[in-house]
Amino acid sequence: MHELSIVSGIVESVLNFVAAQQISKVVDVRLSVGELTNLQPEQLCFCYTALIEQTAIAGSKLEVEAVPAVVSCPHCSYQGPPKYWADALSLAPVPTLQCPQCGKATEATQGHECAIKTIKYVA
Numbered sequence: 001m002h003e004l005s006i007v008s009g010i011v012e013s014v015l016n017f018v019a020a021q022q023i024s025k026v027v028d029v030r031l032s033v034g035e036l037t038n039l040q041p042e043q044l045c046f047c048y049t050a051l052i053e054q055t056a057i058a059g060s061k062l063e064v065e066a067v068p069a070v071v072s073c074p075h076c077s078y079q080g081p082p083k084y085w086a087d088a089l090s091l092a093p094v095p096t097l098q099c100p101q102c103g104k105a106t107e108a109t110q111g112h113e114c115a116i117k118t119i120k121y122v123a
């Protein structure tokens with residue numbers, strides 16, 4: 001599972017941080033997750049809870065903050081939210097990398113990230 005490998009990397013970073021800073025208790029970990037990653041927040045939280053059992057950060061919570069996609073078009077210099085395809089099979093519209101203005105391919109400048117934003121802890 002994609003989520004599991006990502007979350008295990010995150011848990012590892014948090015554990016390293018806790019060990020280095022000699023933190024007694026982590027309350028919650030806030031994650032920025034881009035819209036274009038296709039990661040499901042529920043899946044991330046589920047993996048997190050499973051992975052932190054028996055570790056120094058057991059009992060902490062994972063909070064997922066969605067980062068909206070932003071694209072920029074090298075053809076017409078459009079910058080902004082991407083074009084969405086309404087997909088009948090999924091509940092949410094699917095962001096595409098097609099320019100909403102000229103229809104050519106854009107580059108995502110935001111929306112691919114998956115990183116720890118903040119760690120709330122008790123020293």
Ligand SMILES: [Zn+2]
Pocket residue numbers: 073074075076077078099100101102103104
């Ligand atoms: Zn364009």
